[in-house]
Amino acid sequence: xxxxxxxxxxxxxxxxxxxxxxxxxxxxxxxxxxxxxxxxxxxxxxxxxxxxxxxxxxxxxxxxxxxxxxxxxxxxxxxxxxxxxxxxxxxxxxxxxxxxxxxxxxxxxxxxxxxxxxxxxxxxxxxxxxxxxxxxxxxxxxxxxxxxxxxxxxxxxxxxxxxxxxxxxxxxxxxxxxxxxxxxxxxxxxxxxxxxxxxxxxxxxxxxxxxxxxxxxxxxxxxxxxxxxxxxxxxxxxxxxxxxxxxxxxxxxxxxxxxxxxxxxxxxxxxxxxxxxxxxxxxxxxxxxxxxxxxxxxxxxxxxxxxxxxxxxxxxxxxxxxxxxxxxxxxxxxxxxxxxxxxxxxxxxxxxxxxxxxxxxxxxxxxxx
Amino acid sequence: xxxxxxxxxxxxxxxxxxxxxxxxxxxxxxxxxxxxxxxxxxxxxxxxxxxxxxxxxxxxxxxxxxxxxxxxxxxxxxxxxxxxxxxxxxxxxxxxxxxxxxxxxxxxxxxxxxxxxxxxxxxxxxxxxxxxxxxxxxxxxxxxxxxxxxxxxxxxxxxxxxxxxxxxxxxxxxxxxxxxxxxxxxxxxxxxxxxxxxxxxxxxxxxxxxxxxxxxxxxxxxxxxxxxxxxxxxxxxxxxxxxxxxxxxxxxxxxxxxxxxxxxxxxxxxxxxxxxxxxxxxxxxxxxxxxxxxxxxxxxxxxxxxxxxxxxxxxxxxxxxxxxxxxxxxxxxxxxxxxxxxxxxxxxxxxxxxxxxxxxxxxxxxxxx
Numbered sequence: 253x254x255x256x257x258x259x260x261x262x263x264x265x266x267x268x269x270x271x272x273x274x275x276x277x278x279x280x281x282x283x284x285x286x287x288x289x290x291x292x293x294x295x296x297x298x299x300x301x302x303x304x305x306x307x308x309x310x311x312x313x314x315x316x317x318x319x320x321x322x323x324x325x326x327x328x329x330x331x332x333x334x335x336x337x338x339x340x341x342x343x344x345x346x347x348x349x350x351x352x353x354x355x356x357x358x359x360x361x362x363x364x365x366x367x368x369x370x371x372x373x374x375x376x377x378x379x380x381x382x383x384x385x386x387x388x389x390x391x392x393x394x395x396x397x398x399x400x401x402x403x404x405x406x407x408x409x410x411x412x413x414x415x416x417x418x419x420x421x422x423x424x425x426x427x428x429x430x431x432x433x434x435x436x437x438x439x440x441x442x443x444x445x446x447x448x449x450x451x452x453x454x455x456x457x458x459x460x461x462x463x464x465x466x467x468x469x470x471x472x473x474x475x476x477x478x479x480x481x482x483x484x485x486x487x488x489x490x491x492x493x494x495x496x497x498x499x500x501x502x503x504x505x506x507x508x509x510x511x512x513x514x515x516x517x518x519x520x521x522x523x524x525x526x527x528x529x530x531x532x533x534x535x536x537x538x539x540x541x542x543x544x545x546x547x548x549x550x551x552x553x554x555x556x557x558x559x560x561x562x563x564x565x566x567x568x569x570x571x572x573x574x575x576x577x578x579x580x581x582x583x584x585x586x587x588x589x590x591x592x593x594x595x596x597x598x599x600x601x602x603x604x605x606x607x608x609x610x611x612x613x614x615x616x617x618x619x620x621x
Numbered sequence: 622x623x624x625x626x627x628x629x630x631x632x633x634x635x636x637x638x639x640x641x642x643x644x645x646x647x648x649x650x651x652x653x654x655x656x657x658x659x660x661x662x663x664x665x666x667x668x669x670x671x672x673x674x675x676x677x678x679x680x681x682x683x684x685x686x687x688x689x690x691x692x693x694x695x696x697x698x699x700x701x702x703x704x705x706x707x708x709x710x711x712x713x714x715x716x717x718x719x720x721x722x723x724x725x726x727x728x729x730x731x732x733x734x735x736x737x738x739x740x741x742x743x744x745x746x747x748x749x750x751x752x753x754x755x756x757x758x759x760x761x762x763x764x765x766x767x768x769x770x771x772x773x774x775x776x777x778x779x780x781x782x783x784x785x786x787x788x789x790x791x792x793x794x795x796x797x798x799x800x801x802x803x804x805x806x807x808x809x810x811x812x813x814x815x816x817x818x819x820x821x822x823x824x825x826x827x828x829x830x831x832x833x834x835x836x837x838x839x840x841x842x843x844x845x846x847x848x849x850x851x852x853x854x855x856x857x858x859x860x861x862x863x864x865x866x867x868x869x870x871x872x873x874x875x876x877x878x879x880x881x882x883x884x885x886x887x888x889x890x891x892x893x894x895x896x897x898x899x900x901x902x903x904x905x906x907x908x909x910x911x912x913x914x915x916x917x918x919x920x921x922x923x924x925x926x927x928x929x930x931x932x933x934x935x936x937x938x939x940x941x942x943x944x945x946x947x948x949x950x951x952x953x954x955x956x957x958x959x960x961x962x963x964x965x966x967x968x969x970x971x972x973x974x975x976x977x978x979x980x981x982x983x984x985x986x987x988x989x990x
Contacts, residue, residue, distance in 0.1 A: 282757035283783055288971050294759035298791075323758070325787040327825050329850040333785060333874050337847070341877025341914050388651035389692070390663035414652055416702060418694040422667075456696050457826075457858035478706070481698040483852020489826035505702050508710025513882040545710050602657050 253297065254353040255318040258335060262305070262313045263344035263515040269313035272345060273302045276315070279338050281323055298323060314348065321352070326359045328485045328531060336518060347518040350526065357564025364491050365499040365534045366567030367592060372473045372499055373409040374446025380586070380619050381594040383410035383450075383572065384601050384612075386417070386432065393423045397431035399608075404439030404447035406612020410535075410594060411436060412476050413452035415503040419459075425451070426466060433470045450501055452476040453490070460486055468496035474534070475500060480507035484531045491532025501572065502533035512546065520551040525558015529569045535594050540573035542581060553588060560592070570594045582618045595619060622666065623722040624687040627704060631674070631682045632713035632884040638682035641714060642671045645684070648707050650692055667692060683717065690721070695728045697854045697900060705887060716887045719895065726933025732903045733860050734868040735936030736961060741842045741868055742778040743815025749955070749988045750963040752779035752819075752941065753970050753981075755786070755801065762792040766800035768977075773808030773816035775981020779904075779963060780805060781845050782821035784872040788828075794820075795835060802839045819870055821845040822859070829855055837865035843903070844869060849876035853900045860901025870941065871902035881915065889920040894927015898938045904963050909942030911950060922957060929961070939963045951987045964988060 260276065262269040277300030278286055289295060303316040324331040336347045365372065373381060384403055386396045396417075403411045411432075419425040429451045436449040453463040453475045460482055467475055475498045479487040491500045504524065510517040511524070518527075520538075528536045536559060539545030541552045552573060560568040571589060574596025585595065597615060604611040629645065631638040646669030647655055658664060672685040693700040705716045734741065742750060753772055755765045765786075772780045780801075788794040798820045805818040822832035822844045829851060836844055844867045848856040860869045879887040887896075889907075897905045905928060908914030910921045921942060929937040940958060943965030954964065966984060973980040 281785065282759060283754075283785065283967065284757035285971075289757060291757075291759070294757055298757070298759035322789060322791070323785070325789045327787055327828070329823055329825055329847075330785070330787040330789075332850050333787075333823070333847065337785070337850070337874035339877075340875050341873060341881065341908055343881050343915055385652075388653035388658060388660075388663055388667070390651060390660070390667035416650065416652065416692070416699070416706070418696055418699040418702075420691060420694045420699075422691070454698055454702070456698055457852065457854045459696070478698075478702065481701050481706070481852070481854075483826065483850070483855055485826045485850075486852055504710060505706035506709050508707075509879050509882050509886045512710065512712050512885060513878050516881060517878045539710055546712055598652065603654075 254321040254355060256321050256324060256334070256353065256356065257351045258317050258319060259348040259350070260315045260317065261346040261348050261515070262315055263311055265311065266305075266307050266313060269307070269315065270305050273305050273315035273317060276300065276317060276339055276345065277302060280334055281319065283338065321356050324356060326356070328360070328488050332484065340516070344515050346516055347522050349519065349522050352564065354564050357566060360488070360530050360566070361492055362529055362532060362566030363534045363569045364532065366569055369474065369499050369534050369570060373448050375409060378591050380589070380591050381409040381570070382407070382616055382619055383412060383594050383596045384408050385412050385414045385596070385598045387414040387598065389414055389416050389420070390422055393428040393431045396423055396428055397435040400432040400449055401435040401439050402608045403612055404436045404445065405443060406609040407443070407445060407616045408447055408612050410448055410450055410474065412450035412501060415452055415454065415476060415478055415505055417452050418455065425463060429467055429470050429472070433472060448473050450474045450476050454478045454481050454503070460490070464490055464493065464496055464498065468498060472498060474498055476503055477501070478503040478505040479528070479531060481505055484527065487533060488531040499534040500532055501535045501537065502528050503537050504539070519554065520547065521554035521558040524555045526563065529559050529563065529566060533569050535570040535572045537572040537574055537596060540585065543574070549588065556589065568592070572596050574598065623690040623724055625690050625693060625703070625722065625725065626720045627686050627688060628717040628719070629684045629686065630715040630717050630884070631684055632680055634680065635674070635676050635682060638676070638684065639674050642674050642684035642686060645669065645686060645708055645714065646671060649703055650688065652707065690725050693725060695725070697729070697857050701853065709885070713884050715885055716891050718888065718891050721933065723933050726935060729857070729899050729935070730861055731898055731901060731935030732938045733901065734903045735938055738843065738868050738903050738939060738963070742817050744778060747960050749958070749960050750778040750939070751776070751985055751988060752781060752963050752965045753777050754781050754783045754965070754967045756783040756967060758783055758785050758789070759791055762797040762800045765792055765797055766804040769801040769818055770804040770808050771977045772981055773805045773814065774812060775978040776812070776814060776985045777816055777981050779817055779819055779843070781819035781870060784821055784823065784845060784847055784874055786821050787824065794832060798836055798839050798841070802841060817842050819843045819845050823847045823850050823872070829859070833859055833862065833865055833867065837867060841867060843867055845872055846870070847872040847874040848897070848900060850874055853896065856902060857900040868903040869901055870904045870906065871897050872906050873908070888923065889916065890923035890927040893924045895932065898928050898932065898935060902938050904939040904941045906941040906943055906965060909954065912943070918957065925958065937961070941965050943967065955988075
């Protein structure tokens with residue numbers, strides 16, 4: 253029987269941890285009291301099984317549980333439910349990691365492009381990519397397009413909408429996308445470059461496909477989505493639309509509680525590494541260490557491993573560290589991330605000097621050396 | 622200018638709390654350093670404004686912030702982002718409550734049925750409704766239908782799929798829905814009752830509409846969905862499908878981390894009360910106090926207030942307390958919930974005696990007295 257191997261961190265005494273591990277096996281599958289479950293075939297083919305409970309400190313343990321793969325029903329929604337559905341409500345259980353059997357990995361396409369995002373942005377060498385965001389929210393579509401033009405002139409590879417830009421009256425979606433895409437194309441013609449504009453298509457359940465279609469029709473090659481606002485499977489769906497053939501950049505909005513939730517929640521590696529990749533992100537934005545958010549260097553490294561290590565037939569995805577990053581920190585980041593990374597600089601890009609185009613060029617030079 | 626009023630609990634010193642409140646105003650809107658934001662019109666029309674920061678204990682404060690309503694873009698996804706997108710990643714900030722201006726409430730239909738779910742289940746008096754779940758997972762569609770038949774014979778009003786039942790091979794969706802619906806209809810003919818069967822339609826982005834259509838074609842009147850697996854807006858979409866006209870029952874799978882996240886996350890009232898109702902749930906399942914999960918009586922009462930208090934034109938929704946509940950606890954629950962409630966008993970229903978139909982009747986009698 254094929255199984256999904258899941259690791260949980262459990263907080264409590266060793267006796268409590270062992271009881272919690274057994275409870276997880278039932279809670280996440282049959283949701284039925286074990287003493288009332290008399291059907292041996294269900295016990296064998298549906299209920300999870302505790303493999304090990306390892307104690308690392310008096311109140312800190314790691315359980316390895318095997319769940320029958322059939323319970324996941326080949327669906328991302330049900331896989332999420334199996335991994336962390338009901339137990340999200342129980343304290344002291346943190347989802348650390350999971351490994352799918354090869355047959356289940358095959359149900360997921362994962363990143364369509366992965367490192368080939370470089371080719372979309374016309375980059376033929378194996379170097380780090382540069383990205384920035386169109387902001388602040390409140391600018392008109394025309395002003396955002398002007399910014400996009402300057403960023404492209406300055407050689408930024410990936411110019412994305414700020415993730416809060418939706419369809420607000422001050423910069424409606426269609427107008428913004430058309431003007432920003434045209435502005436970047438104009439800059440590309442002037443420089444001979446091939447910067448790409450990445451609109452935010454995060455939207456309601458029925459609007460999301462329309463925004464994707466509108467983007468693809470405008471010639472967009474990559475889109476931004478916040479999968480914890482749309483549902484993680486919405487991103488999986490976007491990435492599988494062959495007719496649109498857009499790469500996907502994921503934004504962590506509304507997901508942070510899972511990782512910063514102390515003894516509960518989901519590890520950085522499992523959430524921003526493995527789940528985002530499984531759900532088709534080609535690049536995964538997350539707050540870099542040392543920025544205005546609270547991730548540590550080790551947490552960021554664990555994300556990178558989740559995005560890149562062997563996982564069935566899935567391509568690796570780009571880490572996209574950002575959030576309060578400044579150009580001064582790039583050398584340290586090169587040390588951690590190497591070349592397979594997309595750097596995201598937002599407001600910090602405006603600080604270096606008054607000349608935005610020059611700031612972009614400086615940023616590009618910093619990364620290239 | 623219309624605004625959304627949001628309350629956050631902030632953990633830290635008073636000075637830190639004041640700085641956090643100011644930071645939230647920028648982080649959730651322009652995502653731009655305040656010293657670089659020179660455009661006064663954007664400051665006025667986009668950035669949030671701190672109304673008050675009230676200190677309740679040396680390290681515990683409550684901030685009231687007003688965000689311009691236009692930022693929410695009339696979309697649930699962007700509203701969620703505005704309320705708790707980026708700051709979900711920052712420690713010490715808990716979303717306590719929010720109030721929309723009337724014009725924004727009008728963008729949301731909220732519960733289509735609300736208390737009129739009673740009529741769907743043929744209940745003409747203002748009494749508590751009874752519900753249970755088809756489980757354990759692993760039973761065949763035939764066996765689940767047999768269970769549904771017994772529950773309906775015993776007078777359970779609402780017979781729902783266990784939320785982990787998806788499209789697994791042991792009980793595929795279409796077969797399960799057809800057999801369970803037929804079984805409940807058969808029992809209704811025999812008893813003269815009008816129990817309803819509620820299938821779980823939680824599924825992938827492209828599968829969800831198909832499962833809803835299949836359910837509606839089978840004569841289903843209410844569906845179950847786990848909105849934190851599908852995306853909250855997926856539930857909003859389901860509830861607005863007039864042609865299908867199904868009531869919606871929400872399940873809290875994968876959402877628990879937000880409420881149990883200590884100093885971060887989202888309050889019970891805001892998440893299971895206000896957001897679920899705004900997103901169209903007619904009944905909201907959550908773990909009752911004293912069950913196998915960890916909610917307190919006060920937290921449950923706060924959910925009820927969020928589901929029922931005046932909120933624009935939105936109808937109230939039913940609280941559906943469940944989770945490890947036993948029949949013995951019903952009297953205490955009547956005290957807290959009164960008559961406008963749907964009681965959910967799962968495994969506990971099997972414990973009273975060996976005769977499942979009799980157990981249902983006993984349960985029904987307990988609630989009616």
